[in-house]
Amino acid sequence: MNQNYIIPDAWCIIEEGFEKDRVMQSESLFSLGNGAMGQRTTFEEKYSGKTFQGSYIGGVYYPDKTKVGWWKNGYPEYFAKVLNAPSWVGINVTANGEALDLNTASVRDFKRVLNMKEGVYVRSFVATLPNGLELKVEATRFLSMQYDEVGVIRYEVTPLNTDAEINFESYLDSSIENHDTNWEEKFWNTLEVQHATNKGFIVAETKKTAFRVCTFMENQLEVGGQKIALKEAKQEETYVGLVYNAKVGKGQTARFEKFAGYVTSFNHPKEKLIEETEQLLLKIKDLGFDKLLRKQKEAWAEIWKMADITIEGDVKAQQAIRFNIFQLNQTYSGKDPRLNIGPKGFTGEKYGGSTYWDTEAYCLPFYMATKNAEVARNLLKYRYDQLGKAIENAEKLGFKNGAALYPMVTMNGEECHNEWEITFEEIHRNGAIAFAIYNYVRYTGDFSYVPEMGLEVLIGIARFWHQRATYSAEKEKFVILGVTGPNEYENNINNNFYTNYIAAWCIKYAKECLDKVAEQDAKRYAEILEKTKLSAEEVSKWMGVAENMYYPYSQKYNVYLQQDGFLDKELITVAELDKKERPINQHWSWDRILRSPYIKQADTLQGFYFFEDQFTKEELQRHFDFYEPFTVHESSLSPCVHSILAASLGRMEQAYTFYLRTSRLDLDDYNKEVHEGLHITSMAGTWMSIVEGFGGLRMRDGKLHFTPQIPNQWEGYSFKVNFRGQILQVSVTKKQVKLSLEGTSLSVNINGKDVTVENGKEVEVNL
Numbered sequence: 001m002n003q004n005y006i007i008p009d010a011w012c013i014i015e016e017g018f019e020k021d022r023v024m025q026s027e028s029l030f031s032l033g034n035g036a037m038g039q040r041t042t043f044e045e046k047y048s049g050k051t052f053q054g055s056y057i058g059g060v061y062y063p064d065k066t067k068v069g070w071w072k073n074g075y076p077e078y079f080a081k082v083l084n085a086p087s088w089v090g091i092n093v094t095a096n097g098e099a100l101d102l103n104t105a106s107v108r109d110f111k112r113v114l115n116m117k118e119g120v121y122v123r124s125f126v127a128t129l130p131n132g133l134e135l136k137v138e139a140t141r142f143l144s145m146q147y148d149e150v151g152v153i154r155y156e157v158t159p160l161n162t163d164a165e166i167n168f169e170s171y172l173d174s175s176i177e178n179h180d181t182n183w184e185e186k187f188w189n190t191l192e193v194q195h196a197t198n199k200g201f202i203v204a205e206t207k208k209t210a211f212r213v214c215t216f217m218e219n220q221l222e223v224g225g226q227k228i229a230l231k232e233a234k235q236e237e238t239y240v241g242l243v244y245n246a247k248v249g250k251g252q253t254a255r256f257e258k259f260a261g262y263v264t265s266f267n268h269p270k271e272k273l274i275e276e277t278e279q280l281l282l283k284i285k286d287l288g289f290d291k292l293l294r295k296q297k298e299a300w301a302e303i304w305k306m307a308d309i310t311i312e313g314d315v316k317a318q319q320a321i322r323f324n325i326f327q328l329n330q331t332y333s334g335k336d337p338r339l340n341i342g343p344k345g346f347t348g349e350k351y352g353g354s355t356y357w358d359t360e361a362y363c364l365p366f367y368m369a370t371k372n373a374e375v376a377r378n379l380l381k382y383r384y385d386q387l388g389k390a391i392e393n394a395e396k397l398g399f400k401n402g403a404a405l406y407p408m409v410t411m412n413g414e415e416c417h418n419e420w421e422i423t424f425e426e427i428h429r430n431g432a433i434a435f436a437i438y439n440y441v442r443y444t445g446d447f448s449y450v451p452e453m454g455l456e457v458l459i460g461i462a463r464f465w466h467q468r469a470t471y472s473a474e475k476e477k478f479v480i481l482g483v484t485g486p487n488e489y490e491n492n493i494n495n496n497f498y499t500n501y502i503a504a505w506c507i508k509y510a511k512e513c514l515d516k517v518a519e520q521d522a523k524r525y526a527e528i529l530e531k532t533k534l535s536a537e538e539v540s541k542w543m544g545v546a547e548n549m550y551y552p553y554s555q556k557y558n559v560y561l562q563q564d565g566f567l568d569k570e571l572i573t574v575a576e577l578d579k580k581e582r583p584i585n586q587h588w589s590w591d592r593i594l595r596s597p598y599i600k601q602a603d604t605l606q607g608f609y610f611f612e613d614q615f616t617k618e619e620l621q622r623h624f625d626f627y628e629p630f631t632v633h634e635s636s637l638s639p640c641v642h643s644i645l646a647a648s649l650g651r652m653e654q655a656y657t658f659y660l661r662t663s664r665l666d667l668d669d670y671n672k673e674v675h676e677g678l679h680i681t682s683m684a685g686t687w688m689s690i691v692e693g694f695g696g697l698r699m700r701d702g703k704l705h706f707t708p709q710i711p712n713q714w715e716g717y718s719f720k721v722n723f724r725g726q727i728l729q730v731s732v733t734k735k736q737v738k739l740s741l742e743g744t745s746l747s748v749n750i751n752g753k754d755v756t757v758e759n760g761k762e763v764e765v766n767l
Contacts (some may be wrong), residue, residue, distance in 0.1 A: 002087075002156055004674070004754055005019075005022065007019075008067075008315045010315055010318045011115065011116055011117045011269070012116065013029060013114040014104060014112070015111065016111050018107040018110035020049050021052060023050060024051060025053050026112060027051065027667065028040060028348060028666070028674050028677050029053075029114075030114045032141065032650055033331055034143040034144060034145050034328030035145075035148060035332055035334075036344065037055070037057045037085075037262055038143065038268050038345060038347065038678075039089065039149075040054040040055075040141070040348070041123075041141070043123075043156055044052070044139055044153060044683060045100045046101050047101060047102055048103040048104065049102070049103035051676065052179060052348070052702055055088070055176075056082055056083070057213065057262050057698065058266075058336070058339045058346075059266050059336075059434065060085065060211045060213065060266065061081060061082055061209060061354075061411040061412075062208065063079075063515030064078055064178075064185070064187075065078050065329075066079055066722055072420060073396075074397045074424060075418055076418055078416055078624065078639060078678075079417070080412065080416040081354070082342065083187050084177065084178045084187075084349065085215070085262065085553045086173060086174035086176055086188065086204055086213065086670065087173045088172050088215050088217055088258075088261065088262075088453050089151075090173065091153065091155050091256060093166065093169075093171040094166070095131075095135055095159065095165070095167075096158070096165055097131070098129040098130060098131040100129065102125070102127060102270065104129075105128060105129050106128040106232065107124045107127050107128075108125070109123050109124070110125040112371075113757065116760055117300060117304065117327040117446055119128045119143075120140060120142045120296065121140070121142065121234075123141075124136075124138040125137045125139065126160065129363065131555075131716065133159065133164055134161040136159075138155075138156045138712065139154070139155045140155075141154075142292075142293070142296050143261075144292060144295070145300065145303075145333075146295045146641070148333075149262055150260075150280070150284055151259075152257070152262055152293075153256075154251050154256070155168075155256040155258070157248070157254045157256070158254075159249070160250065164247075164250075165245065165246070165247050165248075166254055167243060167244070167245050168221060168256050169243045169678075171295075172239070172240050172260075173202075173215070174190045174238040175190075175239065180747050188205070189204060189205050189207060190203075192274070193205060193236070193239070193240050195235060195242065198219050198220065198230055198242065200216065200240040200241075200279060201630045202215045202238070203273055204547075210263065210265075210328040211264065212273060213265065214261060214262070214263045214264070214266040214274055214282075215261075215262055216263065216277045216281065217258055217259065218260070218285060219244070219259075220255075221254065221256050222255045223252065223254045223255070224585060225469060226346070229246060230243070231243045232424055233588040241291050244634065252404070252634075258286065261464060263276050266338075285312070285686060304658070306370055306720055306722065307329065307370040309322070309687070309691075309718070309719045310688055312715040313715035313716070314711075314713050315712050317714070319667070321663055321687070323667060324684075324687060325687060326626075326662060327345065327680055328341075328687075330345070331345035332345075333664035334375030336378070337378040337379075337382055337385065338385075338414075340379070341355065341363050341680060341681055342356075343358055343679065343680060343681045343682075344676070344678060345505075345677070345678060345680035348677020348682070353555045356409060356429075357406075357408070358684075359434065359681065360380060360383075360433055360436035361432040361435070362640070362685050363379070364379055365439065365443075365684070365692070366444050366687045368440065369721040370687075370721075371677075371722070373440075373725075373739055376440055380437060380449060380454065381453065383406065383457060384456070385413075386410070387413075387470045388413070389413025390407070390413060391403070392402045393405045393407055393414065394460075399464060399467050402463055403466075404463065404464055405430055405464050406430055406433050407429075408422050421491035422488070423487075424482075426483070426485075427464075427483060427499065428483070428485060428496070429502065430465070431461075431499070432455070433461060433510060434461050434502075434505075434506040434510070435502070435506075436459055437449070442699045444701055444724060451510060451520075451524045453535060455528055456531070457516055459514075459532050460508070461510065461537075461635075462506055462533075463542075465503040465506055465542075465545065465546075466507065466541060469503065469545045469549070470761065475550050477548055477549065478548055478550060478551035479495050479546075479550045480494075480496070480499055481498075482495045482505065483496050483499050484564055485603045486553070486600075487600050487601060487603040488594070489632075493563040494565075495563055496549055496562065496563045497551055497560045497562055497604050498562075498604055498606050499609040499717070500549050501549075501551065501607050502544075502607065502610070503544075503546075504545070505567065505611065507543065507545060508546050511543060514539065522525075528620050532710075544679055552564050552566070557622075558623055560604060560623065562604050562627070563604055566597070568595075569595070569597040570597065571597050573630060575597065576628065582632070582704075584596070584632060585600075585767050588748070598630055600631075600635045601637050602631070602636075602638055602642060605623060605624065605628070605641060605645060607623075612698075612700075613690050613700070617648075620645065622645070622647065624642075634661075636662070636665055636671070637682050637685060638661035639659070639661040639685070640682065640686060640689045641685070642656035643656075644688060644692050646693075647693035647694055647696065648693075652711055653712070654708075655711075656711040657712055659686070659689045662682060662686045663686045663689070665679055665682065682754060683695070689717050690719060691721070694710065694717065697743050700749075703747060703748065703749055703754075704748045706730065706750050708750070709732075710733065713733070715733065716731065716734075717731075718730060723746065725743065726743025727741065727745050728743075728744060731743075732767075735766065735767060736766050736767055737750060737764070738762055738763070738764050739755065739764075740758050744758075747758065747765050751765075751767075
């Protein structure tokens with residue numbers, strides 16, 4: 001099967017020609033979302049071939065009971081997962097008594113276009129049915145960015161070779177199952193099914209979590225400018241279908257419009273969902289398809305005005321970066337601090353749609369720079385609101401005194417990951433939560449977040465690291481035993497450099513913030529000390545750990561070791577591996593992987609990425625040259641960090657290779673798994689690869705610093721960053737950098753030289 005079938009285009013994702021074996025891939029690639037809900041783009045009409053129906057609602061989840069062969073103390077009871085919600089996209093079509101089904105029809109002129117500039121998906125084709133009838137179909141769909149409870153479909157059918165009697169059965173269906181259920185359990189109870197003229201409603205409630213959802217639709221059929229009345233309604237226990245029948249002349253078009261979506265108890269009173277839906281439908285129907293479409297285009301134009309990255313001279317790279325930016329904006333809008341960013345977003349069920357450390361480590365910079373401080377603050381507030389649960393998670397593992405361990409995987413703050421080497425050992429995730437607070441403050445200049453919320457989080461995290469460290473009499477240092485670092489191809493190891501380093505850093509940063517709050521707001525400082533029962537003696541003990549932490553080091557190679565015993569491995573580089581054995585996670589036993597030197601993603605180098613200013617360029621070069629040759633990049637989060645570090649070292653060819661890998665990971669299906677959904681959180685890494693990698697963006701001393709470079713394959717590129725309320729545009733060519741500003745005045749540093757940019761005046765700096 002051809003993996004690279006997406007046609008290069010600057011603004012669109014385009015597929016031409018119908019291939020049954022790539023239907024599920026395309027359902028992922030053409031996915032739609034608006035921050036509140038999303039869906040895989042399954043066909044509206046019946047399809048009897050292989051398909052993965054998936055519609056998801058932000059914040060609606062189910063605690064699926066953990067399935068393990070044996071139980072260990074501290075194991076979570078369930079794996080929370082985003083639910084496959086009742087489906088509203090279905091419009092079954094029959095013509096002259098024959099069902100339209102692309103699995104049984106002869107199909108030509110098939111084309112899908114996802115217009116990323118406008119947020120609109122269009123699918124068109126000509127199908128010859130088994131009865132010989134030829135139908136031309138064009139379906140347009142979008143999920144409204146302005147009215148985020150609403151999706152819209154316009155489905156047009158034209159008989160080409162004869163007159164036809166065409167039936168449309170538009171339906172809602174709540175008999176939906178998750179593809180990833182542990183126990184083949186259905187997660188929804190259907191409470192109510194209703195219909196009225198042209199309208200249908202299904203109220204369903206999740207088991208256990210009791211989220212209530214009204215799935216709704218309102219339909220309209222026109223032929224030749226005449227509206228066609230509803231013929232009949234079909235109502236069952238979990239289904240409501242509204243049937244329309246029309247005689248359509250050869251060459252004439254029947255236009256079916258469907259306004260549908262979800263109204264949920266997440267935002268409305270449970271008892272009034274149908275009533276609230278009726279009010280929403282009045283507003284939507286009054287606007288109609290064309291006005292809603294215009295508003296959709298306006299909403300996306302506003303997003304792109306700030307978020308777009310332009311690339312000259314490389315259309316595949318241009319398409320890729322816009323695809324990544326588009327999907328990030330479809331997944332998270334920043335409006336609601338109860339929501340977060342799952343690794344698959346709304347495009348599939350792998351990873352449960354839950355929140356990982358990906359958000360803090362990879363996504364926060366994108367949203368800070370392309371949205372505003374409030375959106376970034378909402379991501380941090382999400383973790384503050386779950387601090388109580390993080391303390392409970394730590395207590396389950398034996399920690400005390402308000403120590404907080406944030407979960408590896410969560411929906412509501414409780415840990416719901418059930419692999420011991422991750423649940424108990426991949427504790428470095430705590431460091432990413434603290435680093436995100438630091439990253440937010442240094443970028444936005446908004447220290448007010450720290451006394452308001454952040455300091456309590458930092459205290460809980462510092463307490464955890466203090467208790468998790470062990471004093472080694474042998475080493476006369478503090479050590480951290482039994483961990484899994486970012487490299488998940490090594491479990492239960494001791495003294496992972498990245499974990500030890502970020503643990504010590506977290507403690508020092510917590511102390512720094514305590515001192516600053518004490519100095520700036522004595523009243524709030526006293527309140528926090530009282531609330532957390534924190535004493536100067538306890539802080540002194542923390543600092544004893546931070547200042548006397550052990551870091552494994554090799555004098556032979558002059559590098560920090562990824563962990564104790566790393567040099568005991570047989571150090572065969574990735575280049576020496578048989579390509580037939582790649583990826584190793586699909587060809588090797590886990591035992592063999594654990595004994596190998598191979599690194600799944602940046603581990604020691606993750607520390608050099610976060611804390612670049614604490615190491616010299618020579619140290620970075622030594623560590624990059626030592627560890628990258630052992631890195632198999634079998635995590636979607638790996639290429640972006642290596643691209644940024646390679647660019648920092650001036651190795652632009654290598655940086656560009658990594659950039660291509662991260663930017664077209666899904667479009668070219670590098671991992672042969674795109675049918676399961678997209679890699680949403682790693683898409684933020686693609687943005688970072690350009691802005692932090694090629695553009696060289698860094699924050700130092702409250703000022704933006706840039707060291708711009710350009711790949712040989714490009715003629716130029718540009719991006720914008722929202723820095724403390726001022727919009728800076730950076731445009732790079734092979735010869736110069738141009739800076740322009742929407743704001744008042746901004747001093748930035750280009751290649752070590754300070755430059756002042758005034759509003760509306762372009763500044764040019766030769767490279």
